[in-house]
Amino acid sequence: MFIFRRTLATTGARATIPLAVMALVLAVGAIMASSAAASPMCEGANIKGKGASLQKKSQEIWTGHLAASPFTTSGTGYDEVCGASPTVTYESTGSGPGLTAFRFNGAGEINHEYQYIGSDDAPTAAQITHGQEVAGTAKAVIIPVTQTAISVMVNLPSGCTITGGITWLDLNKVFAGKEITKWSQLSTKKEAKAGDCEKTISRVVRSEGSGTTYQFKNYLSVLETTTGITAAGPGCGLGTWASLRAIEGEEKPNITWPECEGTTTVLRAAGGGGVAAKVAETANTIGYAALPDAKGKGAATVSLQNGEPLGKTYGAPDNTTNSTARCTAASTYEVPEGGRKGVGSGESVDWSNVFGAKPKIGGANYPLCALTYDIAWTDYAQAGYGGESENYEKAVNDYLSSYVTESATGQGQEDIKGNWYSELPSSGEPGSANNVLDAAKFAASRVSQKLSKFHTDWDPAILTAEQTDTFTFNNGGPQCTGESEATTTNTTTVTLAFPLSYEAACVGGTVKNNGCEYRIRANGGFDIVCSGGNKIEFTMGTCTVKVPGQSGKTGALFANNGVTTGEKDVTVTGTIEKLNYEEVGGTCATPGAQTNGILHLNWTIKAYKDEGGTEGAQVGFLVT
Secondary structure (H helix, E strand, C coil): CEEEEEEEECCCCCCCCCCCCCCEEECCCCCCHHHCCCCCCCCCCCEEEEECCCCHHHHHHHHCCCCCCCCCCCCCCHHHHHCCCCCEEEEECCHHHHHHHCCCCCCCCCCCCCCEEEECCCCCHHHHHHHHCCCCCCCEEEEEEEEEEEEEEEECCCCEEECCCECHHHHHHHHHCCCCCEHHHCCCEEECCCCCCCCECEEEEECCCCHHHHHHHHHHHHHHHHCCCCCCCCCCCCCCCHHHCCCCCCCCHHHCCCCCCCCCCEEEECHHHHHHHHHHHCCCEEEEEEHHHHHHHCCEEECEECCCCCCCCEECCEECCCCEECCCCCCCCCCCHHHCCCCCCCCCCCCCCCCEECCCCCCCCCCEEEEEEEEEECCCCCCCCHHHHHHHHHHHHHHHHHHHCCCCCCCHHHHCCCCCCECCCECCCCCCCCEHHHHHHHHHHHHHCCCCCEEECCCCEEEEEEECEEEECCCCCCECEEEEEEEECCCEECEEEEECCCCCEEECEEEECCCEEEEEECCCEEEEEEHHHCEEEEEECCEEEEEECEEEEECEEEEEECCCHHHCEEEEEEEEEEEEEEEECCCCCCCEEEEEEEEECCEEEEEEEEECCEEEEEECEEEC
16 A cells, blocks of 8 residues: 655746647645555456355445445445446355355365455365365465454343353353253343243254354354363264364264254254344344344344453443444454565465454453455466456455555445444554454455566655656646655555645646546556546636546556665656546637547656655665
8 A cells, every 4th residue: 555645846937838738747646644545446347256244244335235224334335436347246155155166165166256255264274275276376365354243142031131141151051052951041140030031042053154153163162171161062972162163074064053852942044144133033042143243133132251250251242332343452363474464475374273262351342253354366367267367356456455454434444334343453563463454455465466566675665756747738738846755554556546635826827636636557557536526627817627537548657777676766657648638718729528638757756764754765666
């Protein structure tokens, strides 16, 4: 991600300026670091994903398919940023079918109908290798995209309540289905009158392979191994809770629950929303689902024990003040070394042993949270996606790298706020053990390995760009000069976005940005992007030249310069032709719409170490 700051200067007037061909020299600047983020480029083909239901609501928010209350979008959403193209759709099928689509489970080939998959059950090293066997030299990229609470939902009898929450031991025994079969056997039950809790419990579980089930059974296992409770596991000859987590396998352990003589009834439903709905509408049931599913179906949730048995404390899954999950503790997850920027490659990283099961987390925190992941490929041509490979690669990179894993206003991490998710943890420096957000951005950047890129040798770095950009219109234009300054928070990017932020009086007229920006891509592409139908305006006397947003232009040329690697810089030249514009006003040479605008580029970009906002030693900046 590149963040830009600007300083501007204007030059003195020339003696003469031809009317028909007058130069406009623009300093292409940017926004302040406090509000900066990579912006989606809206490039490539339409893409589809499938998999985890835990991220269903987040994907609906991100892709513009959100159904109804109690969910809202606090930002714009990728669909609103990009409009009709490219589109992103997501099928909530459960983690199992998602993993199968990329051959992480079972045999066969990659299902090329899907360009990315979702899973709460991150593939193991063996599964990753299995999938990559049919992906040529492409590597799998596992990207954390959000987190939420896995809530325990109850539909209690009338007059029966739970005080505080459910204890470690009781939770384990309820889902084993044998030692606790009635609400009255819960140690924290409370009856309005005797007998109100004397009802038999039914357990509601997922009918298909599910990452949510994987995470929930893992929590039951962790309770037995770390809290000192004396539960006997699932019973019914099924071994341990840990042995029942896996989604793959002929015996389908993930969908297996204790069902033998003397156990309570097991009811099954498809998807987290299905489980939540069944609990909400069926008396005397208990089940588990991602918090957004529970809220979406109106199911009642219960707090879970999060502290030592003596003087028990409990944590609720939801923070009703801001409608988020209580999953914000910075140390909840530890990023694998391979996923840390500056330590690993970000490719083929095994996240399967990263859990949010923290029974003793304490405070107001909920003890059962989980990350959910999107999984993509580094090279779609190698992975067999055919003629649309590059376009798929562009769209997946744009969606996951420039939107989903970004946290500025109007981008993925911000847009899911208030919708019972929590942002990815970002504690510590980039590349540190608990900075999941940085690891997610690092992984997402690996998707575009075959695309041309801008690179810096240092992270973070400050970029300076000396620019002399000359526009040619039929009616001429004003002249301006300036210098842009940028800071980087990633060492690589496909596109640089330069939002214009000045309304400067220039030689021969004035210029108004009106919220537009330039985007220049390492493959030579060039766009003008304006929100809300705005246009860049150049006014000369009573003639105004209006330049609207337009995309798909090409012509930028790059040259890597410098004597040593540590002092490389990049010059940007070339001509962007056939720009659309309109001349409006009495003195315009050719009033009306025109298509012959020309922009001549002449930039030099250098990079320096960012030492607390001050330029340090020059470092390399180049294009590959």
